[in-house]
Amino acid sequence: MAVLKVKFTKTKRDKLAQILWILNWVSVVSGVILFSLGLFLKIEIKKRNEVMAKGDVNSVPNMLISVGVIACIINFLGGKICYDCSDANKFSRWKLVMLPYIVCTFCFTFCILVGALMCYTMRNEMEESLYLGLRDAIKSYKDTDIPGRCFLKKTVDMLQIGFQCCGNNGFRDWFEIQWVSARYLNMASKEVLDRLKSNVDGKFLVDGVPFSCCNPSSPRPCIQYQLTNNSAHYNYDFLTEELNIWVKGCREALLDHYTAIMRSIGIAALLIWLFELSVLIGVRYLQTAMKNILLLGDLEGESDGWLLENSFVETAKYNINVIKNLGKANQISTVSGMNDPNIDVQNTNCGKTNVTTKSIPAA
8 A cells, every 4th residue: 555645636746846846946055055064164173173183073074065065966956857747758758767866865865864963973072082182282382492383372372262261171281281381491490490300200380371361351460370379369269269260171162162063053954854855755756646647648637646655564575675685686506405497498309319301412
């Protein structure tokens, strides 16, 4: 029994073909939107590439860009097919193409759904990439004289100012690394030498943060050195007073930024997927209705259109059997004990001795 069978008149078939022609052109625009969203996300990731570790963070934008390009091509072809389907004579040219086209389009719409879901599952990969990338960038903050890393100080400073954050997980990350370049340390100072000797690795560690961690909205002048020393500052309590530096880590700030972008892109991709699926269903009805009208022979009469010719279970069983039997027609059985399929075929009389021969006439 056909699934969701609908009866179409000549007028309904023509209107359906015209509507689908318009919707396919709208789908071309949706493909451009998908491409643009993927390109936008790729550019946003590229902007912070210096503070991200290499990983699969580009898989989502690459997926969206590829799907957007394919959407434009498929829907352009679909518009041409639907336009010709308003004429039964022109439909005969596409009769053998439409079913493979519908199957390919169904797989393509599934890719859109996968791309939309990937926008919501990318958070863990993004978080790990940001954690490792920010950790390495902060460690190289002092290396302003080393080629290849001299730009990281500016990158980290602009990041902390722009996203109002400090450190990787928080401002305490700066306490654990030497972020002051050795060229700016006074080696004649006893305090500097004592700090270098007190550290196992010989690093100059201070309970301070770079200037880019300062919060300009704070009414108090920025305290960026000796943050944990209450006696170093007047009327200051490290444990109770709100610090006038950013307390939010840059990893969390960037993760929130990219999560908001990917959530918006995911919603847009889901809406496009629903739209593409509805267009595909319409094309399936048009294909079955036009196929049946050709079988009936009455081009002006009514015809049935359906989503599936048989039930879901029967269709699934049929497709599974088709997959199982693929290639069996060309296989030769080598199992012992199998009968020869040609064993019962009668032999010709080419081996008999009583076959009459024609005499050759004498010259």
